[in-house]
Amino acid sequence: MRKSWFALIGRRWKLLFVLLLLLLAISYIPLPYYVELPGSAEPLDERVSVQGQPHPDRGELMFTTVYSISANPYVWLYGKLAPHADLVPASKKLGLVRNQESYNRLLEWMRDDSEASAVIAALHVLNKPVQLNYEGVIINYFLPNAPSANVLFEGDIVTAVEGRSIKTAEDLRTILADKRPGDKVTAAVKRGSKTEQLSVPLMELDDAAGKRTGFGFGFATVQYPIHQEQIDFKLSDIGGPSAGFMLALEIVSQYRNGELPRGYRIAGTGTVDANGTIGQIGGIDHKIIAASKNRADYFLLPKNVNPTDHNETEALEAYRKLNTKMKLVPVTTLAEAVQFLEQLPSK
Known part of the structure; x- marks a missing residue:
């Protein structure tokens, strides 16, 4: 009798341990939502x-x-039940940005x-x-099928093209004026704390500004004050x-x-x-x-x-x-x- 009693207790502890491991494993399952x-x-x-x-x-x-938390199943459930909590799909949260790392770089630049x-x-x-000074353009998003998206990421800052300094959007347009779709140009790109020289393909742009050659990304000018x-x-x-x-x-x-x-x-x-x-x-x-x-x-x-x-x-x-x-x-x-x-x- 004593042996079977201890065996029963042992099996229960094993089941409890397995259950705890399962609950812990669930917390590591990422869901495509933010709370x-x-x-x-x-x-x-x-x-x-x-x-x-x-x-x-x-x-x-x-x-x-606003507190924003990447959801696992437990966080998702909390977002469903808690007052004043909103469940936001990751696709809506990130918008046109393709990954969390690029999104974080954009948030840092925005700050x-x-x-x-x-x-x-x-x-x-x-x-x-x-006074205002400028030091490049930062990529906010890419147009559909932009070949530059295979080389560049949202949050990258382009500081030079073909060895010529880029300060504003006008500098970028001037340098690309004599380029053709399919050409590749060498761009100095600041990504986080590093700057790289990358070969970037160009594409044809056709919008309200007319037909021209460009990178195929949306951007903003990086500015800083002098005082x-x-x-x-x-x-x-x-x-x-x-x-x-x-x-x-x-x-x-x-x-x-x-x-x-x-x-x-x-x-x-x-x-x-x-x-x-x-x-x-x-x-x-x-x-x-x-x-x-x-x-x-x-x-x-x-x-x-x-x-x-x-x-x-x-x-x-x-x-x-x-x-x-x-x-x-x-x-x-x-x-x-x-x-x-x-x-x-x-x-």
């Missing part, structure tokens, strides 16, 4: 410093984030570009001198462009001794360009929730201006579902946002 959740609302005076010294705000300016635009826009509002100010960022743990507007607002505030929040907790989101125009972003419903949970008094967001704009509408939909005293403030430019804060009664 997005409300993230954080973080003080910007801990992330931005002007002239080498942070200037704590009287009140708080905060940028908001760096948002920092550069924030500096330029803020210094313009402050009437301080600033005499010392402005530093600590944002290596985030990606994307959506903090740009609030970064610019924080720079302006620090130059004004942290007075801009007027004693309030001001959260917000939106891209910003060098001219100070605030642009649309994704995940605004999650960011509204994050701001409300962090006791924000006001939430600054991009105003709907164009027919395709959606942030103001989505924000109102999310806002109506919350029990919050936080107020929404749609704005179109950095200067408009600064003016709004300056007119708030001091708290």
